[in-house]
Amino acid sequence: MVVNVSNLSPRLRQLGLVAVLFGAIPAGLALMGGGYPFQVGITALIFVTLAVSLNLVTGTAGLLSLGHAGFFGVGAYAAALAATKLHWPFLLTLPLAGIVAAALGVIVALPTMRLISIYFAVATLGVGEMIHVSLLNWVSFTRGPMGIRSIPPIEILGLDLSGVIGGYYVAATVAALAIFAVHRLTHSYYGNALRSLREDDQCSAAMGLNPVRLKIEAFAVSCAIAGMAGAVYAHTASFISPDSFRFEESILILAMIVVGGLGSLPGAVIGAVLLIVLPEVLRGIGDFRMIAVGVFMFLSILFLPKGLLGEASAIGLARRQLGAAWRGDIGAGWK
Amino acid sequence: MRPEFKILKGFAFAAAALACGLSAKPAAAADPLLLGYQMPLSGDRSQYGEMFRNAAEIKLKAFNAAGGVDGTPVQIVYEDSKNDPKEAIAIAQKFSDNPRILGVLGDFSSTVAMAAGEVYAKSGVAQLSQTASHPDYTKVSKWQFRNITTQAYEGPFTSKWMRESGAKTVAIIAIQNDWGISAAEEFAKAFAAQGGKVTATEYFNPGTRDFRSILTKIGRAKPDAIYLCMFYEEGASALQQAKQLNVKSAMFSTSSLYSPKLIELGGDSVNGLRMASTFVPENPAPEVQTFVSEYKAAYNDAPNMFAAQAYDAVGIMLDALKAVGPKATRAQLRDALAKTNNYPGVTGKTSFDPETREPAKELAKMEVKGGKFVVLP
Numbered sequence: 262m263v264v265n266v267s268n269l270s271p272r273l274r275q276l277g278l279v280a281v282l283f284g285a286i287p288a289g290l291a292l293m294g295g296g297y298p299f300q301v302g303i304t305a306l307i308f309v310t311l312a313v314s315l316n317l318v319t320g321t322a323g324l325l326s327l328g329h330a331g332f333f334g335v336g337a338y339a340a341a342l343a344a345t346k347l348h349w350p351f352l353l354t355l356p357l358a359g360i361v362a363a364a365l366g367v368i369v370a371l372p373t374m375r376l377i378s379i380y381f382a383v384a385t386l387g388v389g390e391m392i393h394v395s396l397l398n399w400v401s402f403t404r405g406p407m408g409i410r411s412i413p414p415i416e417i418l419g420l421d422l423s424g425v426i427g428g429y430y431v432a433a434t435v436a437a438l439a440i441f442a443v444h445r446l447t448h449s450y451y452g453n454a455l456r457s458l459r460e461d462d463q464c465s466a467a468m469g470l471n472p473v474r475l476k477i478e479a480f481a482v483s484c485a486i487a488g489m490a491g492a493v494y495a496h497t498a499s500f501i502s503p504d505s506f507r508f509e510e511s512i513l514i515l516a517m518i519v520v521g522g523l524g525s526l527p528g529a530v531i532g533a534v535l536l537i538v539l540p541e542v543l544r545g546i547g548d549f550r551m552i553a554v555g556v557f558m559f560l561s562i563l564f565l566p567k568g569l570l571g572e573a574s575a576i577g578l579a580r581r582q583l584g585a586a587w588r589g590d591i592g593a594g595w596k
Numbered sequence: 597m598r599p600e601f602k603i604l605k606g607f608a609f610a611a612a613a614l615a616c617g618l619s620a621k622p623a624a625a626a627d628p629l630l631l632g633y634q635m636p637l638s639g640d641r642s643q644y645g646e647m648f649r650n651a652a653e654i655k656l657k658a659f660n661a662a663g664g665v666d667g668t669p670v671q672i673v674y675e676d677s678k679n680d681p682k683e684a685i686a687i688a689q690k691f692s693d694n695p696r697i698l699g700v701l702g703d704f705s706s707t708v709a710m711a712a713g714e715v716y717a718k719s720g721v722a723q724l725s726q727t728a729s730h731p732d733y734t735k736v737s738k739w740q741f742r743n744i745t746t747q748a749y750e751g752p753f754t755s756k757w758m759r760e761s762g763a764k765t766v767a768i769i770a771i772q773n774d775w776g777i778s779a780a781e782e783f784a785k786a787f788a789a790q791g792g793k794v795t796a797t798e799y800f801n802p803g804t805r806d807f808r809s810i811l812t813k814i815g816r817a818k819p820d821a822i823y824l825c826m827f828y829e830e831g832a833s834a835l836q837q838a839k840q841l842n843v844k845s846a847m848f849s850t851s852s853l854y855s856p857k858l859i860e861l862g863g864d865s866v867n868g869l870r871m872a873s874t875f876v877p878e879n880p881a882p883e884v885q886t887f888v889s890e891y892k893a894a895y896n897d898a899p900n901m902f903a904a905q906a907y908d909a910v911g912i913m914l915d916a917l918k919a920v921g922p923k924a925t926r927a928q929l930r931d932a933l934a935k936t937n938n939y940p941g942v943t944g945k946t947s948f949d950p951e952t953r954e955p956a957k958e959l960a961k962m963e964v965k966g967g968k969f970v971v972l973p
Contacts, residue, residue, distance in 0.1 A: 295693030
């Protein structure tokens, strides 16, 4: 039933995807020439990481979060402040950003996880705004609207990764790790537990799951990944200010996973790449480019309401092709 | 549809999009010299980008009509940053990649200009922003320039004018935000240094329309002058209420109060208000009148301060380009920019400090007389 790659084992297919990310894509970008394709690639990979992390919470666990850019910002500021004030290297600021964002995520999650659907969405909307306003007005700590500049570029164990190509590989590594982590989480019994929460949390509680705990865990993992994306952004951009972490960014990340397919991991990747790359490749049409992007989003939702790659087919793909939890020949369902 | 095909479809879509983008790249025409201009042309700040582009086109057309750089015409490549730092970084890379782009103008807001500035600092392209007033903007690297003066420049200017007009004591009313605080502090510092005395500094929250309590409070010390650091909406209310309360102090303000709306809202009570200004369409100077009439003819709209800033930024860049000739390199253009001295623009004569790259301008003195802004000689 599989077309070409049917003779390869899931492990080899996974390696193939890694080879594309680290070999074929950068080679293609290099052929286009210059730093611009790589810069777009870095931004796309940062947003792939963000979309993948939001997909765990919003797609799989069904908690509509409208404050994801806030946690992205917390990670970026944690990394930027640690790097500029304490002179920490990227290898330390990256986990720090994840830990700080996750800790804040848990603090936010404790009171809000008992909320469902639109009430949770509005609560996260409020949290996102609180984070943005704090970054803007806590001038003594964050420098407020002045932003943080001269964030040192990435250097790992003496290896200078300050250029766009180095930045691409760092962003690709973080994105690959995020995808792998979320892939293992969502395509497992754990992921099924999250999905059962999304469908009916009372029923899953009756089956012996602890919904509040599961939601907090998923939210913390998601925030940690978003925070690490923030660290990559801070170190590759060298200058950050609160206007990179506004509500619009949360909506952009949400749009990515909806266009790609809610609950679908490959969909989140495709959605993020499309919504970052499309506005850049459409620069040629000038004033109409954002309208074209809007039309694209509108049509994709109109004709593919489940996303470019819907959840059901994405899970089938992950199981059959990438060796997640169950394979097609075993059949989906309880093992 | 099988999931594999759906994925393929997705990739095909992306590939097609990429292919479109590649073919959309402008074909390399050999002749004109190129400058980049990044600005918000979509999104909620697009009205500013629109003005910048309009003003830049007028200046560029006139420059090329007058012979360009030793006969070589100049062309400006416009890119839309949406006032979004991540797009601005991508544009900065794009401009830096193009070896034919010798210098760059923009972006609109300081933080976006600084995010792009980090890229220009690495790639070595001179960046001249018409509006970035962030104190750290020119500290990003030696490649950053701006032609807008900050309150650090305007405050001492107005303070000196006030002292010359005989004021010994002054009270300051300022809006409570980063701009208002720095405007009030820069002015107070200068006024004290010039031998005057600041009797009170009062801040109000943005959105305040009732200044009676503040005016009564500062009025007790009977200051010779009152300095208003705010915008026209608040300024009109403050000036009306000062008149109602019969405050006799001379009124001065920051240039931000300049707007025809101030007179519309404030009526009689704004007469006598004095402020420094960079650009006033009513200024009778010939270069200003040429700009205003050309802008009106082309776009059926009067230019404001933002259009004027862009007009001068483009002019300064083109002058620097002309000074180094058609074979210029990016580094030569930067050095020529740093030498900008008394550029006669519509916002006054602009000079750059070769070391700090901060602009100095001859500001005009302006007073509201008989319901009109009048430039004082």
